[in-house]
Amino acid sequence: KQWYQRRVRGNKLKCTVVVKGSTDLICTRTSEVESSEVLKCVEPASARRCGGQGDILAGAIGLFSFWAKENQKAFDGTPYQCLAAEAACSVVKRANLLAFQKYKRSMITSDMVSMLPQAFEDVFGDIA
Numbered sequence: 001k002q003w004y005q006r007r008v009r010g011n012k013l014k015c016t017v018v019v020k021g022s023t024d025l026i027c028t029r030t031s032e033v034e035s036s037e038v039l040k041c042v043e044p045a046s047a048r049r050c051g052g053q054g055d056i057l058a059g060a061i062g063l064f065s066f067w068a069k070e071n072q073k074a075f076d077g078t079p080y081q082c083l084a085a086e087a088a089c090s091v092v093k094r095a096n097l098l099a100f101q102k103y104k105r106s107m108i109t110s111d112m113v114s115m116l117p118q119a120f121e122d123v124f125g126d127i128a
Contacts, residue, residue, distance in 0.1 A: 016081040018061070020054070024089040028081045039082045043123070045093035046100035052109035053096065056116075060088035087123070094119035 016028035024041035064084035072080040098115040099107045 016079075016085055018057075018085050018089065020057070020089075024086075024093075026082050026085040026089070028079045028085075037079050037082050039078075039086045041086050041089035041093065043090040043093040045096040046107075048096070048100050048105060048107055050096075050107060050109040050112060053092065053112065056095070056109065056112060057088055057092045060092055061085050064088045090123045091116065091119045094122050098122075 014029050016026065019025040019027075022045075026039040026041065028037055061084060064087045065081060068075075068080035068084040068087070075083060092112070095112045095115040095118075098118055099111040102115075103111050
């Protein structure tokens with residue numbers, strides 16, 4: 001029920017909603033009618049959460065939104081906002097898992113930041 005309420009609110013505000021969890025849910029309005037696209041990010045992460053992890057995600061969503069909008073003609077009709085949020089969720093969750101594997105319970109947010117290059121490569125391969 002809570003997810004449905006957020007989805008409806010996102011449609012009314014004409015924005016993309018990301019609900020973080022073990023499976024991240026991403027919803028964005030696809031047209032002027034009350035329809036929406038929903039994606040799920042099932043990338044595994046650790047059970048350890050750090051203060052500031054959401055800040056990393058917000059920055060990654062901004063970056064991927066720029067890239068996705070610049071290249072939206074290459075997509076199959078999925079809104080670029082959904083793809084950007086899914087990409088950001090995947091990279092941040094992977095960075096979380098990598099940092100946890102290295103630092104265990106002593107992991108802090110800056111440890112995740114240092115894992116972002118490896119996480120990006122793990123998720124997308126060598127696309128440079």
